[in-house]
C-alpha cells in the first residue's frame with residue numbers, strides 16, 4: 619500500500635472509480651473484517667475520504683473506522699466472516715425448538731441482542747401495525763442485521779413475503795437460507811441503503827425463496843422498489859446519517875409503503891446514556907413529515923419506535 623496522498627483521486631468520471639479509488643477499495647476489502655461487505659458502501663466512503671488529502675494508508679484507516687461505526691461494531695465475533703453461519707443453518711434444520719435457536723443466534727448482533735429482553739413486546743407492536751386486509755402482505759426489514767429471525771413472531775399468513783437487506787454478503791446469504799426453515803417466504807439481498815432505490819437488484823437476488831420447499835420460487839418477485847404494507851427501519855437511521863444525512867429522507871421519499879416503523883437507540887452501544895432520546899426524537903420528527911404522519915410512539919428500554927402512516 620502506498621503512503622502517498624490520494625487527494626483528488628476520483629478522476630474516473632461520475633460513476634467510474636479511477637485506479638487510486640479502486641486500490642483503496644481493494645485494500646479495505648482485503649482486510650479480514652470487511653471481506654464480505656458491499657463494495658458500493660466502501661466506494662462511497664472511499665470517494666468521501668479520498669477528497670480529504672490524506673495518505674492512502676490513512677484513507678483506508680478512515681474508511682475502516684467508518685465501517686466499524688455503521689456495521690462492524692454490532693458483530694460480537696469482531697469479524698463477520700467468523701460467524702458460524704453453516705452451523706446455525708444445521709441447527710435450524712435439525713432443531714425442533716427453532717424459536718430458542720433463533721434467540722441464541724440473535725445474541726451475535728448487538729442490535730438484536732439488546733432487543734431480546736423485550737423482543738415479544740416489540741414484535742407485538744409491529745404485528746399491530748400490519749393491515750388486516752385480505753391481500754398478501756409484503757414487509758421490508760431494511761438494514762436488518764439478524765432481526766429477520768424474529769419474523770415468525772409477526773404471525774404472518776403463509777403467503778406473506780418478507781424483504782430484507784444488509785451490507786454483508788455472508789449474513790444475507792445466511793438469512794436467505796434460514797428464513798424458509800422458519801416458514802417465511804423471503805427475498806434477502808446485500809444492499810447499501812445510502813444509494814437510491816433504483817436500479818432494481820439482479821433477478822437471481824430477487825427470486826422469492828419458497829417457504830415450504832426451500833427452493834427459489836418464481837411466482838412472486840420483490841425488490842426494494844415494490845409496494846410494502848410495512849417497512850421496518852430499526853435503529854438504522856443513525857448509521858445512514860453517519861454516511862450521508864440526505865440518505866434517510868431520500869429513502870423515505872422513494873419507498874412505496876403504507877406504514878414505516880423507525881426506531882432509534884436510547885443508549886450508546888457502550889450502554890451509556892448520552893442524551894440520545896432528545897436528539898433522535900428531533901430526527902424522527904424531521905424525517906416523518908408529509909407524506910408521513912406519526913401515528914404512535916412506543917418506548918422500550920433500549921429503543922424508541924415511531925410508527926408513521928402515509929397520508
Ligand SMILES: C[S@@+](CC[C@H](N)C(=O)[O-])C[C@H]1O[C@@H](n2cnc3c(N)ncnc32)[C@H](O)[C@@H]1O
Pocket residue numbers: 659688689690692729730760761762763764765783784785786809810811812851852853854857858861
Ligand atoms: C444498529 S444495526 C440495526 C440492525 C437491525 N435493523 C435491528 O434493529 O436489529 C444497523 C445495521 O445496519 C446495517 N447498515 C449500516 N449501514 C447500512 C447501509 N448503508 N445499508 C444497508 N445496511 C446498513 C449494519 O450492517 C447493521 O446490521
